[in-house]
Amino acid sequence: MKLFEPLTDSVFYIMASLTEPRHGYAVMSLVEETTKGAFVIGPASLYTIIKKLLKEQFIVMHDESDSRRKVYVLTDVGRQTLEADIARRKVMIEMAEKGLERGSIG
Amino acid sequence: MNQTKYILSAGLAFSEAADMKKLRHESMQGWHLKRFRCAGYELEKGDNEDVIYSIDYRLLEPDEKDEYFGMFAIAGWTHVCTEYNMHVFKAGKGTVPIYSDAESARDKISRLAIPVRSVTIYTVVPTVLFGLLMNFTSGTIQTVSQFAFYIALIFAVPSVMTYLATIYHQLKK
Numbered sequence: 394m395k396l397f398e399p400l401t402d403s404v405f406y407i408m409a410s411l412t413e414p415r416h417g418y419a420v421m422s423l424v425e426e427t428t429k430g431a432f433v434i435g436p437a438s439l440y441t442i443i444k445k446l447l448k449e450q451f452i453v454m455h456d457e458s459d460s461r462r463k464v465y466v467l468t469d470v471g472r473q474t475l476e477a478d479i480a481r482r483k484v485m486i487e488m489a490e491k492g493l494e495r496g497s498i499g
Numbered sequence: 500m501n502q503t504k505y506i507l508s509a510g511l512a513f514s515e516a517a518d519m520k521k522l523r524h525e526s527m528q529g530w531h532l533k534r535f536r537c538a539g540y541e542l543e544k545g546d547n548e549d550v551i552y553s554i555d556y557r558l559l560e561p562d563e564k565d566e567y568f569g570m571f572a573i574a575g576w577t578h579v580c581t582e583y584n585m586h587v588f589k590a591g592k593g594t595v596p597i598y599s600d601a602e603s604a605r606d607k608i609s610r611l612a613i614p615v616r617s618v619t620i621y622t623v624v625p626t627v628l629f630g631l632l633m634n635f636t637s638g639t640i641q642t643v644s645q646f647a648f649y650i651a652l653i654f655a656v657p658s659v660m661t662y663l664a665t666i667y668h669q670l671k672k
Contacts, residue, residue, distance in 0.1 A: 403600040417566065418573045435599035436574040437555045440567055441606055460562065461569035 400478045403434055407442050408467060408475045414455040416462035417443060446471070502544035505536060511554065511585070512615060512664040519552040522587075526550050532589070535582035550589045553597045556611040558584040571597065584614065605669065612665035619662040622655040 400408065406428075410420040417439055425433055434442075443465065446452040451471035456464040467475065506525065509517050522532050522540065527549055530542040553576070559567055568578050574595060576588040588597060598604040629648035633641055 401600060401602050403603070417570050421570075421574065433595045433599055435595050435597045436570040436576060437553075437597035437607065438599045438603040440557075440570055441598075441603040460565035463566050 399481055400474070402432065403438055404442055404446070405475075405478060405482075406432060406434065407439065408446070408451065408471060411446075411452050411465050411467050412472070412475070414464045414466040416459075416464045418462060503533065504530060504542050504544075505539055506542060507539040510661065510664070512611060512661045512668070515554060519554065522552040523550065526552075526589070532579050532587060534580040535585065535587075549592055551592055551594070552579070552587060552589050555586050555588070555597060556584050556607055557586065558610075584610070608665060608668050612662070612669070615658070615662050615665050619655075619658045622651060622658045626651040626655040 406424045407420055410423045415423070421434055421436075421439060443452070447454070447465070449470075450468055451474055452465045453468050454463060455466040506521065509521075511518060518540075525531070525542055527547055529545055529547045531545050531548065532552065533541045533543040535541075557567070571578060571588050574597075576590045576594065576597060579587045579589050581587075598607060626648065629644045629651055632644035633648050636644060
C-alpha cells in the first residue's frame with residue numbers, strides 16, 4: 394500500500410484523529426460523527442493503517458494499559474506529514490472554489 | 500449433540516468471495532460456520548440467519564489479539580473462527596465492510612501470499628531436485644528419485660497455482 398504522498402483519505406482521517414491521543418474505536422467513531430456517516434473506516438482497514446503508521450513512525454503507542462484499547466498519538470514526523478498533506482489538499486480546494494466563483498460570475 | 504456438516508472450500512486464493520457467499524447461503528438455511536476443517540468448513544445447524552461473512556489474513560502476536568478482535572467487535576463483526584493467520588467474521592447485512600479502502604484491501608492479499616509463497620518454495624525445490632536426479636542417475640537411485648519426483652509434483656502443482664492466483668489478484672486490484 395502506498396501510504397504517503399499523497400495520503401489516502403482513510404489515512405488522512407486517521408492521522409487527523411490522532412492529533413490527540415485516541416484508541417482505535419475512538420478514531421472510528423470520531424470520523425463517523427464528523428462526516429455524519431459519509432465516510433466510514435472498516436475495522437480491518439483501520440487496523441492495517443494503524444500498523445503501517447506505527448511502522449513509519451508517524452504515530453506512537455501512547456498508552457497500552459488496556460490491551461483492547463491501545464492509545465496512539467501522532468509523532469512530530471506524523472504532524473509534519475499531515476501538515477504537508479493539508480497544504481496539498483488546500484491547493485485542490487482553492488483551485489476548485491475559485492474556479493466555481495469565476496464560473497458563476499461569468 | 501449438535502448436528503454438523505462439512506463443505507469444501509473452493510480455495511481461498513482462487514475464490515474467496517465465492518466461499519463467503521456460499522457460507523452466507525448456508526447460514527440462511529440454518530447452517531452456520533463453526534470452524535475451518537481440512538480444506539473446507541464445518542457448519543453447525545441452528546436458526547436461519549441472514550448474515551454476511553468476511554475473512555481477513557493476519558498473523559497476530561498474542562498481545563495484538565485483544566485489540567484486533569476488539570476493533571471488529573465494536574464495528575459489528577462477530578469473530579467466528581481462526582486458523583493460523585485466517586480469521587472469519589460475520590455481521591448483519593449492511594454492516595460497514597471490514598476493508599473500506601482499496602489500498603488496505605490490496606495489503607490483505609499480499610499477507611495471504613506470504614505463507615503461500617513459502618509452501619510453494621518447499622514443494623517446487625524438491626520437485627526440481629528430484630527431477631534433475633531422475634535424469635542424471637540410473638538404476639535404483641533413478642527409480643527412487645522418479646517416484647519422489649511425482650510425489651513432489653503432486654504437491655507442487657496446486658501450490659504453484661495458488662501462488663499464481665495470489666499474484667493475479669494483487670495485480671488485478
